[in-house]
Amino acid sequence: MADQDNPQPPAALAYEDTGAAxxxxxxDIVGAYGIMNGTVEIELATRILVPTANGLTDVKFLSSGRLRCSPTAAANLRNAIDxxxxxxxxxxxxxxxxxxSRMN
Structure with missing residues (x-):
């Protein structure tokens, strides 16, 4: 019971910058999102321009990343984005x- 009466503060988050790693x-867009077995899933897509044989350009999207995280991590991400x-x-x-301004 003594531990419950005097709870210890949570340890500071140990964050280490890994640099280029x-x-x-x-x-550019979120292509799709959903959940599976309690895991949040988000598909990220980037817009690309594809030249065609007739000299025009098609706009397409290709997958640039897949986020998989817990609901708590998703809420933290949402708060950071906000x-x-x-x-x-x-x-x-x-x-x-x-x-x-410039003078002549």
Whole structure:
């Protein structure tokens, strides 16, 4: 019971930057999503341009990544994406119009 009366704080998250060893995934759309056996599944796709024989270009999508995670990890990802999008909504500093102008 003494342990329940004085719970220990959770240990700090040990995060280590692996540098270039981590994959960088760029995507344009979420092609599909779902769940299987309690695992969240998200398919990421990237838009590509494919030249055709008649000189035109076809737009296609190809798989660029597959996310598989627990519901808790998916919620953490959603929260991180929401926080990053809020950063975009913050007013960006505008350059000083006098400093940006040129005199002839």
């Amino acid at each position: 981590a994959a960088l995934v760029y995507f 926080a990053a999008l809020k950063m975009l909504e913050a007013p960006q500093p505008q350059p000083d119009p006098v400093a940006a």
